[in-house]
Amino acid sequence: MSIEANKALVERYYHELVSGQRVDLIEELIAEDAADETRVGPGGSGTREDFREHLRWLWENVQDVKATVEDLVAEDDRVIAFWRIEGVHVGPVFGVPATGRPFTGYSISTLTVQDGKVTRYNVLPDRLGIIQQLVPAVV
Template sequence: MTDGDETADEEGGAQTVEERNKENLARLLEETHRENFDVVDELATEDVTTHGFFGMDATDRESYRRFYEDFAAAFGDQEFEVEDLIAEGDKVVVHFTITATHRGEVLGIEPTNERLSWSGVAIDRFEDGRVAEAWLSPDYLAILSQLGLLPDEVEA
């Protein structure tokens, strides 16, 4: 199947590969941020790899699922909003905003129980409708600033 090829959607209509990948990523993000981690088994390849995932990069489906579990443990009461989804070829770019409570250790930072909000961008590469590789770029300055970990002269 080449970029732009059509597949059948649930209603039997035509759906491009890009549309299917966008739909699958939106579902993966929605479900994992609701702590339904079983969706990873369905929507990630066996050898999925990640880059920039809060120091918790994945090298396979099990570690990818563990990232979402550990992230949920570190940041509870999540409100995850997809701001934009853009697909081209085998890649989907998502711009997101997340608000969550810092309730577990992450990046060596002990929990503060502070309510944090930040945005970010992720690029996900798909194979046969499943995430095969992902690059995450959250606004680390916003996170560190809200945790009071930046010098006064540095603003996020």
């Protein structure tokens, strides 16, 4: 696939799957033996079920979740996504119990795409930036 096709797939991943909660797209967008490194660790092997678990966790803990791709950089089979997440904190996130507070967070993800499907996913979220919005500062 071309770099532009890979970038379009990643855009769909965030817009239609994550934000749109279109779990029916998992088979179309994610390879059967894909590795969600948030679940299996860097370099680990996995399955689509790892992606389902990750998304279920997200949708259960962040109400009205919206993921917006701000920029994409791609080379060969890799796409780097700079993206923003917005939502309401209704379950445990990064060790913080539900607060009911809205938040905005920024992340950088690396997605590997082969034969038109994501085969590997890793994300580096700004955990501190999110936690600072969820937990009021103690003065």
